[in-house]
Amino acid sequence: MLHENLTSEDLDVGISETENIPYVINANRSLKFQKYRTFPEVAWRSFWIRNDKGKRVDLIVRPLLIPEYEKFILMSSEPDIKLDNSHMFEVFDKLNKEIEGLFGVEGSIIDCFKPVSDLFCEWHQKKFPNMQLVNRPCFSYYMSEEQRTRLLEDTKDGIPLPEGYYWDEADPEKDAKIMFETWKLAGPGDYEGMKAKIRNLPSAMIRVKETGEPAAFEVVNPIGSLSHQFTQPAHRRKGLGAAVEKQICVKLIKKGMVPCKNVEDDNLNVIKSSDKNPYWTKKADSEVQS
Secondary structure, eight states: EEEOSSHHHHHHHHHHHHHTTGGGGHHHHHHHHHHHSSTTTTTOEEEEEEETTTOOEEEEEOSSSTOOOOEEEEOOOTTTTTOOHHHHHHHHHHHHSSSSSSSSTTTEEEEOOOOHHOOOOHHHHHHHHOOOOOOEEEEEEEHHHHHHHHHHHHHHOOOOOOEEEEEEOOOOOHHHHHHHHTTTTTTHHHHHHHHHHHSSSEEEEEEETTTTTTTEEEEEEETSSSSEEEGEEEEEOSEEEEEEEEHHHHHHHTTTTTOOOEEEEHHHHHHHHHHOTTOOOOEEEEEOOO
């Protein structure tokens, strides 16, 4: 049976049952954002089911109250969960009726791991035979408690920058445009979405000392993952990308949030550096469907 979190008490149960489980970090974060209204531009709706062993699957819909912003659903479970095909197909059918325009339309993003992703793809193919999903396989990373402690200790005296640069806060009105324009995944609603990310969640910004222009930056998306790390071409190969990642992770840790990120499987340089980075633990490959 598909249940919806309708009360603060419902959310408390979901938060408690997903706490400190690496594979469901984003579900736990999303439930907290919903409960505490961390990202007020999102009209959260969150649902859950249990399998016959009592393990849960969270299905969290993230519609933003921003025109043209993409529809998004996170489907989250532990990777070893056993799921009944017919039960999950009923869940997807009910969710499809409950949230109009979520599935079977262009532009929706469905973020999920196996085995849920396999079942969803099978259901979607039967339900919408004329629509092809686009797979974006990713590797997912998070920071363990030991790694978070190590990062805080290593950066307790600050994160140094090369001569000619300085740390600053991102400004939603001044910086959103360049951050939006440099994001390869940006869609029509993402300019206002970028402003909202900067307003509501931690970000990291390095500026050029002479001009004040952004040299490198990174933000957090509305489910709490790192997003859009970017260094301007003229300022690359100086360690600025690594610096902004450390800075934003330190900010997340100090807010009690576990840093996590998805890296597309064709981004080989970032995968290689993340695998070698002492602060990151790779979870497994996940599939982001759209």
